[in-house]
Amino acid sequence: MPASISLPRSLPDLSPEELAAWMQAKGFKPSHAPRVIRQLFDAGVSGDRMPETLDEQLSQAFPGTAASLARRQVSEDGTTKLLLKLPDSRTVESVLMPDYHPTRASGCVSSQVGCAMGCDFCATTQTGFERNLTSGEIVEQFLHLRREARSAGRTLRTLVFMGMGEPMLNLPNVLAAVRRIADPRLGAFGWRQITISTVGIVPGIEELREARLGVHLALSLHAPDDATRADLLPVGKRFAIEDILAAADRYQAESGRITTIQYCLLDGVNDSLAQARDLARLLTGRRMHVNLLRYNPTGLSLRGRTYAPTSVEQTETFLAELRAHGAIAHLRRARGPDIDAACGQLRRRAAQPAAL
Numbered sequence: 279m280p281a282s283i284s285l286p287r288s289l290p291d292l293s294p295e296e297l298a299a300w301m302q303a304k305g306f307k308p309s310h311a312p313r314v315i316r317q318l319f320d321a322g323v324s325g326d327r328m329p330e331t332l333d334e335q336l337s338q339a340f341p342g343t344a345a346s347l348a349r350r351q352v353s354e355d356g357t358t359k360l361l362l363k364l365p366d367s368r369t370v371e372s373v374l375m376p377d378y379h380p381t382r383a384s385g386c387v388s389s390q391v392g393c394a395m396g397c398d399f400c401a402t403t404q405t406g407f408e409r410n411l412t413s414g415e416i417v418e419q420f421l422h423l424r425r426e427a428r429s430a431g432r433t434l435r436t437l438v439f440m441g442m443g444e445p446m447l448n449l450p451n452v453l454a455a456v457r458r459i460a461d462p463r464l465g466a467f468g469w470r471q472i473t474i475s476t477v478g479i480v481p482g483i484e485e486l487r488e489a490r491l492g493v494h495l496a497l498s499l500h501a502p503d504d505a506t507r508a509d510l511l512p513v514g515k516r517f518a519i520e521d522i523l524a525a526a527d528r529y530q531a532e533s534g535r536i537t538t539i540q541y542c543l544l545d546g547v548n549d550s551l552a553q554a555r556d557l558a559r560l561l562t563g564r565r566m567h568v569n570l571l572r573y574n575p576t577g578l579s580l581r582g583r584t585y586a587p588t589s590v591e592q593t594e595t596f597l598a599e600l601r602a603h604g605a606i607a608h609l610r611r612a613r614g615p616d617i618d619a620a621c622g623q624l625r626r627r628a629a630q631p632a633a634l
């Protein structure tokens with residue numbers, strides 16, 4: 279399947295400039311384009327209505343939605359996982375996570391259908407890469423998550439690109455979506471509320487820096503040395519840890535944002551005290567903080583291995599060792615353990631009805 283295919287365009291696919299050009303061609307005031315998109319963003323919330331003739335013509339010109347809800351799982355802890363159906367019937371996952379604060383929530387969106395990166399412990403990559411998401415399909419995920427948050431009495435406060443896919447391999451569409459989501463004219467969100475994650479595609483980090491959007495950067499490191507990392511993440515054979523961290527340093531210097539290091543603890547693989555010390559050493563003198571993640575088992579890995587989560591005791595010991603050696607580190611709360619919480623699991627289950 280080619281990486282980019284032509285899909286019917288929906289309203290969330292359009293930038294304010296593209297919509298302005300369309301409105302001008304149709305005899306409407308192009309200066310109203312941001313307002314039209316703002317109304318789309320606020321559908322069901324603001325009482326504003328656009329003129330009927332414009333509404334009708336927009337519905338005729340852009341009849342489809344970029345992504346519609348196909349399945350929804352709600353965990354006992356309130357984590358809500360959405361399976362969204364795209365115009366070509368492919369599916370993608372988005373997740374809403376309630377915050378400790380009772381009125382706030384965080385969202386996680388996907389950037390690709392499937393993933394080509396082959397990280398050995400990840401469920402998404404097991405079905406391979408299918409295609410990049412359009413900017414509209416990413417924006418639509420954000421809109422779904424905002425609606426979910428509102429119906430749960432919360433406000434979506436942060437958005438992370440940590441769902442299916444590697445954002446840096448679909449950067450033009452990711453950036454186009456971020457520009458729309460955080461466009462002050464559209465009034466939805468701020469740059470600082472957005473985090474883009476990568477497994478360490480150095481040219482992508484450089485491109486993100488050059489875009490000067492001021493969003494947060496997260497690195498999925500998962501190991502403190504190149505050999506262990508390359509065994510878990512094939513991308514580790516292309517980019518050395520020092521080169522990835524140097525690119526993140528440049529990003530940090532440009533954006534002023536502290537980089538997050540994502541580290542998923544796997545029993546007996548990357549969770550020894552020596553590895554904690556190595557990780558702390560890598561971060562010495564850098565403005566980075568570590569997010570330790572609990573592994574959600576996903577069955578046999580791509581290479582036929584079975585990974586297990588690090589025990590609670592070893593996790594605490596690893597965290598303490600990191601801190602004792604100067605690293606700023608936190609343990610991220612496990613989300614939705616009673617649903618298909620790992621990235622790609624719900625989609626895989628939906629594709630195998632017999633497993634339900």
Ligand code: SF4
Pocket residue numbers: 393394395396397400401402403441442443444477621
């Ligand atoms: S962890 Fe992320 S980058 Fe790696 S295979 Fe899974 S979705 Fe792709």
